[in-house]
Amino acid sequence: MSRIAYVNGQYVSHRMAGVHIEDRGYQFADGVYEVIAVRDGELVDLDPHFDRLDRSLDALEIAQPMTRGALGVVIDQTVRRNRVRDGIVYLQVTRGVAPRSHPFPPDPESALVITARAMAPPSAAIIEHGVRVVTMADIRWGRCDIKSIALLPNILAKQNAVESDAYEAWLIDENGIVTEGSSSNAWIVNADGALMTRDLSKSILGGITRSAVLDACAEDGIEVLQNGFSLAQALNAREAMVTSTTSFVVPVVDIDGSQVGDGRPGPVFQRLRALYMAHLNPR
Ligand code: PMP
Secondary structure (H helix, E strand, C coil): CCCEEEECCEEEEHHHCCCCCCEHHHHHCCEEEEEEEEECCEECCHHHHHHHHHHHHHHHCCCCCCCHHHHHHHHHHHHHHCCCCCEEEEEEEECCECCCCCCCCCCCCCEEEEEEEECCCCCHHHHHHCEEEEEEECCCCCCCCCCECCCHHHHHHHHHHHHCCCCEEEEECCCCEEEEECCCEEEEECCCCCEEECCCCCCCCCCHHHHHHHHHHHHHCCCEECCCCEHHHHHCCCEEEEEECCCEEEEEEEECCEECCCCCCCHHHHHHHHHHHHHHCCC
């Protein structure tokens, strides 16, 4: 549990923390966020997260709440005050408080909230046995590359997964192509043994974990086809997996009740997982 939250310039008790009812994040989902992993007390891939935050803010013309240096200090303080060694930082920037009206307010002052809490990595059972995913139509908007706090379709998809006893929901576009998970990027090893994940576009969020795994693959000489793959290809795949800040790399062994490969986490997953764990624990 987060004990101390940073809210617009102050560190306050998490229990008492709140924002104004006319914060545009609350009223319009007019804001963006980042989730950053904390591993052994260190922030993982902080610069790529800052870069993506900048891109999201720029796309929505929301002003930076503070300089990158200052933001780093506040994030660090929030992690320390909550004594998080392994967990996550949640950071949200909204267009701030203004009387409710759709257009951007004339002099917006960005609002910033940061929380930090301990979180266990995926369990040994998940890594050993893999997880199930279910699929759903991707009903999201046309700018899924922006890490917007407007997550209603993602929430509905994840709830559907939970109710189906699945770990994640994979979202399928109108052409039958898997875009990504409700809160993760999707990967397969196709029937020919090629590792695939969807290319970057406005249809997916460019995951920081996806990017770190791609870099590790490049360094390790593993070829990755950044082509969209269809649900039909996924159902015929040898292996499947998801990547995210909180999941790291998790093997998928069942899609919509259909077994993936031999139903066990495969060798490519094992390799990617090892590479990503080495990235998380460089020492
Ligand atoms: N896609 C979506 C829709 C997500 O919400 C997330 C996680 N926030 C990801 C992909 C994975 O991104 P990351 O690796 O940066 O956590």
